[in-house]
Amino acid sequence: MQRRHLATLALLLAGATTAVAQSPDWNKVRIGVEGAYPPFSEVGTDGQIKGFDIDIAKALCADLKAQCTFIQQEFDGMIPALQARKFDAVIASMSITEERKRSVAFTDKYYKTPARLVAKKGTTLVPTAAGLKGKRIGVQRSTIHDRFVTDTFKDSEIVRYTGQDQVFLDLQSGRIDASMEDAVAADAGFLKRPAGKDFAFIGPEYNDPKYFGTGAGIAVRKGDTDLVAKLNQAIKDIRANGTYQKIEKQYFDFDVYGTAK
Amino acid sequence: MDFDAIRQSLPSYASGALVTIWLTLAALAFGMLFALPLSILRGWPSRWVAGPVWLFTYVIRGTPLLVQLYLIYYGLGQFEAVRDSFAWPWLRSATFCAIAAFAINTCAYTIEILHGAMRAVPAGEIEAARAMGMTRGVMLRRVVLPAAFRRMLPAYGNEVIFMLQATALASTVTLMDITGAAGEMNSRFYLPFEAFLTAAVIYLAITMGLVGLFHAAERRWLMPWQARSS
């Protein structure tokens, strides 16, 4: 009786789990992506995820000669999921910050763009802590913009959303007075679309490394130093052989890598 | 198990709990308020009266609460006509949208529960009431509704608890309820297990209070139907 129960349990467990042989030489890599941050990542009509982040990821995998699978994950659960081994690397426009470095390891950057505030065109809002007192500022939860706005605009009401697209929706409907996000994501994902025609940037570009880090990198679990090294080499390779520039041109007409900064 | 992080987050959980309780009570109150008259209409012999109510419960019960919530909060806000209307000051508030969505949802389910309970009143009792010359109104008040309320207690208890858990969805439209507090803790400390376990414990505490209440009610009003130990 006991043995039969144990056998059933074992069978159940076996059926419920799929063993993924984690090759230390990384020829199979699972990559966590967001799919809700155009133009860096979004879901196309065929249900497949596409965007700048995805194309860079594919190029890196090709350089590493590794087989990559993409796993969609909401941004605020990205690092916990990485630590829980849902995937091995995060390519989701995640900025390299000291705070994050305490939990994960990062490769070198693969692009760097500033952050900006967005509000209605012709607004009288002054982008200072005093000027935004009592106003509602929307951000995506767990981002660098979230941290910055929470610490800087202490007298404002910070409203946090799970997806950047929800921030834009509420900005458009007037539920929030301003929002902060990546300048490029705001431009391509909102301002240049019909929904964002009445909105514009206000204030300066923000790039204080304390909050905004040193660019977007690939996050990896702390112990996987060999993966970090491999990815760094791959990034150097695709920048050297022109693959990076080819992908960059498809999305942007400016330098998104941030060589000057 | 990082208790320090939990301790730091307790204030946001506490205020989240208040939001959760408020949302639940408001939704249930409004839901029941409308469900009572509507459930009577639901059982009306005339198809023109019962029909629209049936359609309402059909559509609401047929679609996920998340979809209903998103449609009310994000969907309606998408249209300029709505934003310029008189309803906008209400619809602008996430709390109002959430309570509206939850109340509409529980109303539909409560209508069905009440209606089912009313139909389950033994046919003999209805016939006897009619034979005694009771009008429909009197019969409802003195025979059907008291019996229906008793009968629906287990199912309505389920519904109340569903609604408490359903309020967790409010966190998806920026409201800082218990689940919202857990999400914050998760995104600050990267400790999903601690964050959601704390949330689970708090919800459990509230639920046990409610379950105790309903068991007491069942003991009082469903005495004839309790299990015998023979």
Place this chain on the structure above:
Amino acid sequence: MLQGYGASLLTGAGLTIAVALCSLAIAALLGVAGAMAKLSRNRFLRTAAQVYTTVIRGVPDLVMMFLIFYGGQLLINELAERFQWNDVTIDPFVAGTLTIGFIFGAYMTEIFRGAFLAVPHGQREAALAYGMSPAQALVRIVGPQMLRHALAPLSNTWLVMIKSTAIVSLIGLSDLMQRAKNAGSSTQEPFLFYAAAGAMYLVFTSVSELLFAWLRQRYAVGVRQVRI
């Protein structure tokens, strides 16, 4: 009309149904077992079942899902380290189905318990008096009558379950809800896609309601029903 996302939504819909049906099977089994445990004379069984239903009903599906998904994975990771397995991951489909089945098993326990209680006690007594064993009394006499009483709350719960499958989108399953969300966010027309998803769920529910109405009709044979 759906800007090219139609096929994607349909694929998601298929996955939603698969998850719902598998969860239903698990939940029904757990529900009957739980109800019998709750009504049994054995105090240990009663307490165990009570703890089960209380804990599950006491925690939102959302929170439960995260706990099982992250917590379960962390547990498996630790076991994997200890036993030197290669990294083992739980398939999101299995994680989602187990979670929902487990959650709704608790609700089914309450429903079946209420339904058992609604069957007149005399039915069981008569069955035992006739010499049937308790198991026979359950299967032949009490069970079928119990089902009739259970059908209405069961239909409610089944409907809730189909829609609860939407939460599996949070653990990476590309079901109907997830695909609608993605489409809405890419096109910035959430209303259209949520309405479309809602319509699809409505189709599922309609079919289910028809099924339950037929079942109710079948099980109500011999019971007088009077309109108020």
